[in-house]
Amino acid sequence: MGKYVLKRLGYVVLVFLIISFLMYALYNLIPTDPARAQLEPMRQQLRPDEYQVMYQQLRQQMGLDDSLLVRYLRWLGLWTDMDGTFNGMFQGNMGYSQFFKKDAVDVIIEPMGNTIFINIFSTILSLGITIPVGIYCAVHKGKKFDQGMQVVTILGYSIPIYIIALVFMYFFCVTWRIFPVMGSRTAGIIYANSWEAFVDKLYHFTLPVIVMTFGSLGGMTRYVRSSMIEALSMDYIRTARAKGLREKVVIYSHAWRNALLPVVTSIFGWFLSIFSGSVIIENTFALNGMGRLYWQGLNNQDFELVLAIQMFYTVVSLIGSLLIDISYGLVDPRVRVNK
Missing domain, CATH: 1.10.3720.10 (MetI-like)
Incomplete structure (x- = not known):
């Protein structure tokens, strides 16, 4: 019984990784820009050159210019952030809600x-x-x-x-x-x-x-x-x-x-x-x-x-x-x- 449960748990983890990657890839196909959405409320207060500089810095901080696989692993918490720490789903970070303006975990609890x-x-x-x-x-x-x-x-x-x-x-x-x-x-x-x-x-x-x-x-x-x-x-x-x-x-x-x-x-x-x-x-x-x-x-x-x-x-x-x-x-x- 114990071996069977462990085997099934392995299948569960594998299926979860496959489904999560497919879902993450599908949502990344949607033409949205998290960095631009986060800076949009400040756009009227910044000059165009200041806005562009902040936009590029934010994209770099969020790792949006990295490959899809790297961003997916970072989202899971299996790849380090720009500051060298692991901060993804497995660490309790489910992302940031642009609509509620707070962490997704705090929104869904x-x-x-x-x-x-x-x-x-x-x-x-x-x-x-x-x-x-x-x-x-x-x-x-x-x-x-x-x-x-x-x-x-x-x-x-x-x-x-x-x-x-x-x-x-x-x-x-x-x-x-x-x-x-x-x-x-x-x-x-x-x-x-x-x-x-x-x-x-x-x-x-x-x-x-x-x-x-x-x-x-x-x-x-x-x-x-x-x-x-x-x-x-x-x-x-x-x-x-x-x-x-x-x-x-x-x-x-x-x-x-x-x-x-x-x-x-x-x-x-x-x-x-x-x-x-x-x-x-x-x-x-x-x-x-x-x-x-x-x-x-x-x-x-x-x-x-x-x-x-x-x-x-x-x-x-x-x-x-x-x-x-x-x-x-x-x-x-x-x-x-x-x-």
Whole structure:
């Protein structure tokens, strides 16, 4: 198991380097000049010759005249800066945000926490609902509850997430006034302590979490149901029932354990899709998250910030892929991950 994990970690590092280089190269093809953008606010105060001198000095300081490979390695933190120090991504420097006028790390810390908070909670809620419902529908296949859930899951799977968000906003925010329409905190409020800040944030994030949970119920419930139906049709299930085992033991100890392997694969893939779907939710509810920040960065051509956010999503995807592979050996002992 240990050798397999180390091998997979090596693949993760290799894929990260390839993806990060491709992303860095693509953004460098965009006709922008970071040095010129940084000096632009001072242009009216400088004579043309002074501006040109400062522009050339800044380009040299930023290493913009070096080759693409050198700039990429410097961006990663594997090549020294002009002052002879390593100061890149691996050292915690994700670049400088031209729009927010501060380091990209300082910009993304709070939105990153909000995005992780929203996605983790919606994932826990979704799994807590879809797994029991999917198992119940499979066991009672063809009954009224199963037929009703089939209609509900098809609707939930077919309706776009932003339509679901608008419908929920109309009822919960406009009609019933239970939750705020948008924002991550109450405007103008001064918190007495961190607990009040957490409660206020939870109040603003409740409806987005509900929307994301509702929007993800359809696909996952159908997948759990189909996996359980396939497992319940196997010969070993009939054998277990013939032995006189209790129905709960047959369902949860035999059928569910064997249906879990394909479900685990879909869970991590579905979890990553939730992260991408949070871009829409965060923009709809005006939440201070990575998705909304990514959209702001694109609209304002803040490409260093956008690249930092892309690396965040890349790391999340690679970690999810690694967990899928490791989970095979934990869920199904027939899968020998150490070979």
